[in-house]
Amino acid sequence: EVQLVESGGGLVTPGGSLRLSCAASGFTFSSYSMKWVRQAPGKGLEWVSSISSSSKNIFYADSVKGRFTISRDNAKNSLYLQMNTLRVEDTAVYYCARVIGDYPDYWGQGTLVTVSS
C-alpha cells in the first residue's frame, strides 16, 4: 500500500525557516517524481514544487522561487521541502504527492505550516 507521511509543520514567525519531510513507503520511491502542493485555509490547491526521480529536473512556483528548496534522498525514501524567508501567505497545509507522468496520484495527509507573529 502506498503511504506518504508528511512531518515538520508548525508555527513559525515571518522571516523564519522550516523543513518539511515526507516519508514514502509501499512503492519504489526512487522510480517516481514527486510534488509538493499546498492549500491555504479555506482556499484551493496550489502546486509548490516538483522534483524528478533522480533530482535532475526541479521546478518551483513563482510564489516560492528563491525561498523554497525541494530535495530528496532515495536511499531514505524521503522527500524534503526547505522553506526559508517564510511569509504570512505561506500559511497552508502542505501535501507531498507521488507523480505518475505529470500528475499526482497518491497524496499524503498533509502537515500544517502557520506563519504568524
Add this chain to the structure above:
Amino acid sequence: QSVLTQPPSASGTPGQRVTISCSGSSSNIGRNTVNWYQQVPGTAPKLLIYTNNQRPSGVPDRFSGSKSGTSASLAISGLQSEDEADYYCAAWDDSLNGYVFGTGTKVTVL
C-alpha cells in the same frame, strides 16, 4: 492565483447528473491532459480522473471526464450523498513550467 477556471458551486438531488466545467488556455489544457481530484473537507485530495477520461481503480463509473480544445468537464451521474466534496481540475502548464489547479467547485447534494 489559479489559471484554470471552474464554477464555485454545483448541486443536485440524489440520482441527478451534475457537470463541472474547467476552462483553461492553449498552454495548459490545450496542450496537456487534464486530471480531476475529489477532496472531502479535512482530508487529502484523491485522484478521480486522469489523462482526461481515465478512472483509477476503485473510482465508480458514475464519474466521467472529457476534454475539448482548451476546456474540460467532469460529470457525475447518479449523484449520491457521498459525492459531496470539492472537485479540482488540474493540468501541466507549458508556459509556467508548472502544474496548475482549477479554482475548485463545491458539489452539494440537496
